[in-house]
Amino acid sequence: MKKIKLVIVGGGVIGKGFIKILLEKNKFLKNMGLDLEVVALCEIDGSIVCEGGVDLKRVLELSDRGELNKHKQWSSIKSMEVLGQVKADIVLELTPGNIEYGEPGYGHIKKALENGMHVVTSNKPPIALHYRELHELALERKLELRYEAAVGGAIPILNLHRKCLQINEVKSIYGILNGTTNYVLSKMVEDGLSLENALNEAKELGIAEKDPSYDIDGVDTALKVVILANSMLDMNVEFGDIRIQGIRDVTPEAMDLAKKHGYVIKLIGDVRRMEVSPRLIPVDHPLNVSDSLNAVMIDSDISGELTLVGYGAGARETNSSIYSDVIEIAEGI
Amino acid sequence: MKKIKLVIVGGGVIGKGFIKILLEKNKFLKNMGLDLEVVALCEIDGSIVCEGGVDLKRVLELSDRGELNKHKQWSSIKSMEVLGQVKADIVLELTPGNIEYGEPGYGHIKKALENGMHVVTSNKPPIALHYRELHELALERKLELRYEAAVGGAIPILNLHRKCLQINEVKSIYGILNGTTNYVLSKMVEDGLSLENALNEAKELGIAEKDPSYDIDGVDTALKVVILANSMLDMNVEFGDIRIQGIRDVTPEAMDLAKKHGYVIKLIGDVRRMEVSPRLIPVDHPLNVSDSLNAVMIDSDISGELTLVGYGAGARETNSSIYSDVIEIAEGI
Numbered sequence: 021m022k023k024i025k026l027v028i029v030g031g032g033v034i035g036k037g038f039i040k041i042l043l044e045k046n047k048f049l050k051n052m053g054l055d056l057e058v059v060a061l062c063e064i065d066g067s068i069v070c071e072g073g074v075d076l077k078r079v080l081e082l083s084d085r086g087e088l089n090k091h092k093q094w095s096s097i098k099s100m101e102v103l104g105q106v107k108a109d110i111v112l113e114l115t116p117g118n119i120e121y122g123e124p125g126y127g128h129i130k131k132a133l134e135n136g137m138h139v140v141t142s143n144k145p146p147i148a149l150h151y152r153e154l155h156e157l158a159l160e161r162k163l164e165l166r167y168e169a170a171v172g173g174a175i176p177i178l179n180l181h182r183k184c185l186q187i188n189e190v191k192s193i194y195g196i197l198n199g200t201t202n203y204v205l206s207k208m209v210e211d212g213l214s215l216e217n218a219l220n221e222a223k224e225l226g227i228a229e230k231d232p233s234y235d236i237d238g239v240d241t242a243l244k245v246v247i248l249a250n251s252m253l254d255m256n257v258e259f260g261d262i263r264i265q266g267i268r269d270v271t272p273e274a275m276d277l278a279k280k281h282g283y284v285i286k287l288i289g290d291v292r293r294m295e296v297s298p299r300l301i302p303v304d305h306p307l308n309v310s311d312s313l314n315a316v317m318i319d320s321d322i323s324g325e326l327t328l329v330g331y332g333a334g335a336r337e338t339n340s341s342i343y344s345d346v347i348e349i350a351e352g353i
Numbered sequence: 354m355k356k357i358k359l360v361i362v363g364g365g366v367i368g369k370g371f372i373k374i375l376l377e378k379n380k381f382l383k384n385m386g387l388d389l390e391v392v393a394l395c396e397i398d399g400s401i402v403c404e405g406g407v408d409l410k411r412v413l414e415l416s417d418r419g420e421l422n423k424h425k426q427w428s429s430i431k432s433m434e435v436l437g438q439v440k441a442d443i444v445l446e447l448t449p450g451n452i453e454y455g456e457p458g459y460g461h462i463k464k465a466l467e468n469g470m471h472v473v474t475s476n477k478p479p480i481a482l483h484y485r486e487l488h489e490l491a492l493e494r495k496l497e498l499r500y501e502a503a504v505g506g507a508i509p510i511l512n513l514h515r516k517c518l519q520i521n522e523v524k525s526i527y528g529i530l531n532g533t534t535n536y537v538l539s540k541m542v543e544d545g546l547s548l549e550n551a552l553n554e555a556k557e558l559g560i561a562e563k564d565p566s567y568d569i570d571g572v573d574t575a576l577k578v579v580i581l582a583n584s585m586l587d588m589n590v591e592f593g594d595i596r597i598q599g600i601r602d603v604t605p606e607a608m609d610l611a612k613k614h615g616y617v618i619k620l621i622g623d624v625r626r627m628e629v630s631p632r633l634i635p636v637d638h639p640l641n642v643s644d645s646l647n648a649v650m651i652d653s654d655i656s657g658e659l660t661l662v663g664y665g666a667g668a669r670e671t672n673s674s675i676y677s678d679v680i681e682i683a684e685g686i
Binding site for chain 1: 374378380381507509513514516517518520522636637639641642643646648653655656657658659660661662667669670672673674676677
């Protein structure tokens, strides 16, 4: 049995999802020869640090009541300090990312790597905004930096390429990389709703945030395009290189017209062309998926076009990708 | 640089596709640290054996002219004899499979494993009909037996599960696993053709074989269902356990009626239910893909539903999966 020590930074829905699955799959993981132990959990206002392993059941109980600071090992020590002190194998950076600077994730990832720990993250902005620097740092320290969950949620894209399409050179990648906009566009087609009404419905269902600008304006998709361009097409792309057009100007009339000619309108991130824009997709095309699904088409020189459809978000679903990265790193330790 | 010696059994379209890609990607593979060398190529009436590496360019030239037996290292030595004598790392079993007994692939795979060589195959019947025996033999000899290409052509299914969805327990797998029937059904919907006319069109285009019974009657899909049940759902299933209904009774009228209600008819292999049958699929469902595409939906406890769409056949496309298996085994040697 291999003991792998983890630090979780960010106890939001994704972090709690990770903990729930860890409790649920403890035996399953042990059958794989892995004993994953959380030695620290960092929140914005303090941390729980316990070298012998944090009591995760208690963490979930307290967190659900918003009383994590009542945990007996809680202290006001900040995440950056924990990452500078603790000795663990893998740091999970699961905070929400700030699009301007990529903080606090950027600082966390750097600190973790500098302190000799592998990093797995679901946080897009730090990877999109500081790709080269973080990658070079990881390479220099001979550490792994993995972020399958940052692009496409539960859909394996980066790992699929690396581990299942080894002989292939990827020619292009494009697809629906944002679930909120796909839900809105799907509702506009199916129920003839205006963008505003479809968006309000999405907000009521918790699919869209109160301020869904980053989704609707294509910024979220553009971040994913940057990550895919750098990591799968070996391009050297920055966020500012992406031409971005969101879906605010898509009208029900345009939708109707498209439908009459056998098309739907989808917000497509096109990695090779470094472009995010609404595009006409034939109704019988594999990228025509509805609801909040994501769909990515990978066109490679040997396999040809391969399309993957799945959940681009969700606490449980996204953790499928986080665990994929964690397990691979753990097995390599 | 790691030298990996290969034996190719079967010089048909898949085997030649493998050789073409090997010539094309030689440098690419060497950059991965792998020097793949073919030391024997076995055909039905003889073999080319060369310990120092078979001249593959010459093989392709002669093979295209149907004159492989003019190769200077050609002899009438049979594949079973070669597999008993030669010392290689990996045997590629790429012959067409016989549905009754799984021969000649079954014998080849057994012989290769008994002689201490790993096996990669695209051949369905031996794996579907002799799953337990071949797996136990490989396990006993501490050898790998891989067959990603046998199910879904270029679509990574088995490797995706094993390498990208590690934390997941798969609940069900179903989908379109036969490109010929999907082409026929798609043409019936799109062009209002009868089954017979659609099938004739498919034959003219080389998508359907002269006698397409195995495809049309669901036998090919059933073989894939058996393989997926045993390897991904850990079931203990034999070919005879599968309830099989092909597409011969699907009429244009049934297609029309389905269409009116927002459905299409697809031949679905349902692994958990051990069933192959034509089913109604909503038009906006990810499994509604046209032409000769394959589409597989994997429903797992953490990732949720994940659908993969791609080419289920094709000399080049199928080799994406063969190389995936070969490279992984080679890296582990």
